Amino acid sequence: MAMNYNAKEEDGHPSGAGLGAPVKSRKPDNTAFKQQRLPAWQPILTAGTVLPAFFVIGLIFIPIGIGIFVTSNNIMEFEIDYTGTDPSDSCHKCLNASWNSAPCNCTVEFTLNASFQGNVYMYYGLSNFYQNHRRYVKSRDDSQLNGDKSSLKNPSKECDPYRTNNNLPIAPCGAIANSMFNDTLKLFRIENNSRLLIPLIKKGIAWWTDKNVKFRNPSENLTDLKAAFQETTKPVNWQIPVYELDTQDPENNGFTNEDFIVWMRTAALPTFRKLYRRIESQSERDATLKSGQYALEITYNYPVHSFDGRKRMILSTISWMGGRNPFLGIAYITVGSICFFLGIVLLIIHHKYGNRSNNADIPN
Numbered sequence: 001m002a003m004n005y006n007a008k009e010e011d012g013h014p015s016g017a018g019l020g021a022p023v024k025s026r027k028p029d030n031t032a033f034k035q036q037r038l039p040a041w042q043p044i045l046t047a048g049t050v051l052p053a054f055f056v057i058g059l060i061f062i063p064i065g066i067g068i069f070v071t072s073n074n075i076m077e078f079e080i081d082y083t084g085t086d087p088s089d090s091c092h093k094c095l096n097a098s099w100n101s102a103p104c105n106c107t108v109e110f111t112l113n114a115s116f117q118g119n120v121y122m123y124y125g126l127s128n129f130y131q132n133h134r135r136y137v138k139s140r141d142d143s144q145l146n147g148d149k150s151s152l153k154n155p156s157k158e159c160d161p162y163r164t165n166n167n168l169p170i171a172p173c174g175a176i177a178n179s180m181f182n183d184t185l186k187l188f189r190i191e192n193n194s195r196l197l198i199p200l201i202k203k204g205i206a207w208w209t210d211k212n213v214k215f216r217n218p219s220e221n222l223t224d225l226k227a228a229f230q231e232t233t234k235p236v237n238w239q240i241p242v243y244e245l246d247t248q249d250p251e252n253n254g255f256t257n258e259d260f261i262v263w264m265r266t267a268a269l270p271t272f273r274k275l276y277r278r279i280e281s282q283s284e285r286d287a288t289l290k291s292g293q294y295a296l297e298i299t300y301n302y303p304v305h306s307f308d309g310r311k312r313m314i315l316s317t318i319s320w321m322g323g324r325n326p327f328l329g330i331a332y333i334t335v336g337s338i339c340f341f342l343g344i345v346l347l348i349i350h351h352k353y354g355n356r357s358n359n360a361d362i363p364n
Helices: 047-073 134-138 149-153 208-214 222-228 258-264 327-361
Strands: 077-081 104-112 120-127 184-191 194-197 272-279 292-300 310-316
Touching: 047 327, 077 104, 120 184, 184 272, 208 258, 258 272, 272 310
Parallel strands: none
Antiparallel strands: 077 310, 104 292, 120 272, 120 310, 184 194, 184 292
């Protein structure tokens, strides 16, 4: 059966169309790009390329993982839970503390079995606290925190229901600020039945960008922040207004208070820790925290018993990779070991069946 060939039909022009009514063709231009004729490289996976790749990955990842794991384990860390759920705990009397109750004081004594060299960092830790909840994360006004005066008096609606109180705008507004951690921790070394106060540095604990860019007070006059926050009120759960967070240091007061800034950076997981204080090393030869008896004096304000939470104090040193976290080292060792093992298995399979496949391709 014969077929008539018409070049115009192939180009998208119907044969019946007149010369005066051209029809636009839908056929792509005859170029290498549009016709997909560009040169391309496609790897051919053979035993000569796959097996060395598996062995090289294994030989590189395993030593790196061992190095990271050893470095992580060399970091000194001590953790103590002071929630007070056990009736025998010294802080059990403070377990039912609430936002509006009077501060409760308790002391927890502990022993450091090993000395801490170099700078030591004190963290507070919370468990079963979901800072990653969507509505909780959005409950803030970044313009207000950046010192915008109009947002100070008219906070964002994202802060509801912690936007206003008694017809006054809340500063800082939102659920994050309202639930700020407010326990006070002091560390003492016990020597000869006497307590020696360990100096804790409260500055230098926040990110530089947060301290100098994201958080600013509404007034440049740091000595009179109370006037800048006139016609505003403190968050509902706070005991003091924002301009009294650190009256001794004007640069660490108001929205630029580093404890407040650290809290406002929300955590991704329900169990987290946040930097509370720094203990600087006075000498490279002497230990920053010597082994021995210590006492942690706590002003217990933050309630966690209502949501089955836990509170911890952590002392830790750091290394070039940060704090203790063995996961990265274990991950490198695991991936490297799997690749090395697969390389051996594939090498055995190739050695056993590779020649048979080659011989089958050769004609008799």
